[in-house]
Amino acid sequence: MSNAVLSVKDVSVAFGFDKNGNPRDGKQPLQVTDRVSFDIFPGEFFALVGESGCGKSVTAMSILRLLPWPSAKIVNGSILFNAGASCDDVDSRDSREACDLVKLSLNELQNVRGSEIACIFQEPMQALNPVVTIKKQLLEVFKFGAVSNSASSADLLNLIREQLRLAGFTDPDRVLNSYPHELSGGMLQRVCIVMALLPKPKLIIADEPTTALDVTVQAQVLAVLKEMAEKTGTAVLLITHNMGIVSQYAHRVAVMYAGRIVEEGPVREVINHPMHPYTQGLLAAIPESHSDLRTLVSIPGSVPHPKDFAKGCRFADRCCKCAQASAGVREKCLSTELPPKMVEANHFAYCFLQSFFA
Numbered sequence: 001m002s003n004a005v006l007s008v009k010d011v012s013v014a015f016g017f018d019k020n021g022n023p024r025d026g027k028q029p030l031q032v033t034d035r036v037s038f039d040i041f042p043g044e045f046f047a048l049v050g051e052s053g054c055g056k057s058v059t060a061m062s063i064l065r066l067l068p069w070p071s072a073k074i075v076n077g078s079i080l081f082n083a084g085a086s087c088d089d090v091d092s093r094d095s096r097e098a099c100d101l102v103k104l105s106l107n108e109l110q111n112v113r114g115s116e117i118a119c120i121f122q123e124p125m126q127a128l129n130p131v132v133t134i135k136k137q138l139l140e141v142f143k144f145g146a147v148s149n150s151a152s153s154a155d156l157l158n159l160i161r162e163q164l165r166l167a168g169f170t171d172p173d174r175v176l177n178s179y180p181h182e183l184s185g186g187m188l189q190r191v192c193i194v195m196a197l198l199p200k201p202k203l204i205i206a207d208e209p210t211t212a213l214d215v216t217v218q219a220q221v222l223a224v225l226k227e228m229a230e231k232t233g234t235a236v237l238l239i240t241h242n243m244g245i246v247s248q249y250a251h252r253v254a255v256m257y258a259g260r261i262v263e264e265g266p267v268r269e270v271i272n273h274p275m276h277p278y279t280q281g282l283l284a285a286i287p288e289s290h291s292d293l294r295t296l297v298s299i300p301g302s303v304p305h306p307k308d309f310a311k312g313c314r315f316a317d318r319c320c321k322c323a324q325a326s327a328g329v330r331e332k333c334l335s336t337e338l339p340p341k342m343v344e345a346n347h348f349a350y351c352f353l354q355s356f357f358a
Helices: 056-063 106-110 134-144 153-166 172-176 185-197 215-232 243-249 267-272 277-284 320-324 327-333
Strands: 006-015 030-040 045-049 072-081 117-120 203-207 235-240 252-257 260-266 341-344 347-350
Touching (some): 030 045, 030 056, 045 243, 056 203, 134 172, 134 185, 153 172, 153 215, 215 243, 235 243, 252 267, 252 277, 260 267, 260 277, 277 320
Parallel strands (some): 045 235, 117 203
Antiparallel strands (some): 006 072, 252 260, 260 347, 341 347
16 A cells, blocks of 8 residues: 555565575475565554464565575565655655665665664564673664764764663663663663664564563563654564464554465454454463463464465364365365455455354
C-alpha cells in the first residue's frame, strides 16, 4: 500500500549459492521462505510470530540483506521501503518514491541500515562492544547522520540523556560511563533500544529482543520500546514466538509456519477469532493461571526441515482439524494444491478447512 513504511511482497529466500550467485556444487538451492508478503505502517507495532525454524528471522534479516553471504539469496519478490528516499538517491528526504531494497547496491544500502531501518537483536551483550563505554557507543550513532553535523558534543549528550531517561534510567550519567558488563541484561537491552531510536529511523526490526531476559524485565523492555516508538512515530517489526507478548503489545500480527504466512490480521481479531488451525494451536498452548488443566495443550510434531516442506498445505501432517475432517477434505489438505485465501474484513488465513471449523 502506498502509505506503508515497508511493503514486503512475495519474498522468497533460498540457501546454497556460491559467490557468483550460482547454485553451489551444482545442487538445487534450498528455499526456506515462500512468497512472504506483509505491510507495516508508520507508528505500528507489527508482530511476526511462529515456532523456531519457521523462517521469521530469515524474513527479518532479508529486509536489510543481512543474510549470510554468499549462501543466502533473495530469489523472488520485492521489499519496498518508503522513507522519503528514491532508489537513485537514498539520502534525499524530498522524494516520495519507495525504493526496492532488494535492488539497492551495498553502498546504497549502507545509507538505509541503522539510520532509516535499525535493528535490535536477541543478545544485547553481543550487540555492544565490551571494551568501549556506553557513552562512546551511543555517540558513534551520530557519525552516520542521525542529527545535524553542527550539533556540539554537549548537545548530543543532552539528547542521549533525555532518551535514556525516557527508557527508564534515573541516573543516565552512571549508565553512560559504564561498560556493558557493568549493566544487567534488561538495562543493556534498553540501551540498545535507545541506540536504535537515536537516528530517528522509520522502522525498527526487533528480533526476539527479550528472549534472554526474565519475564518481569521482558515486560519493562517491551513497554519502553512501544512507548518510545509511538512517541517518535517509528514502526516496529517484532519477531517472536510468544503469543502472550503479541497479545499485549502488537497492533497487527502475521503468523508464520514453514516459510509461509498462514494468517494475518489485527491482534484482537486473531487472538479472539483465529482462522488457521496452526494459530489455534499456538493460542491453546499458552498456559492460563485460571485454568484447571494440569497438562498443557501442544501441537504434535515439529516444524519440518526446509528440504521436507510439502508443496501444498505445509501444516497438514500436524493438523488435528485435518485429521478429523472428511476423507475428501483430508485428501485436499494433503495434496500439492495451495490452500486458498480466506478473508474476513482485514483478517485472512490460508486454509482448506474454513467451513469445517467455522
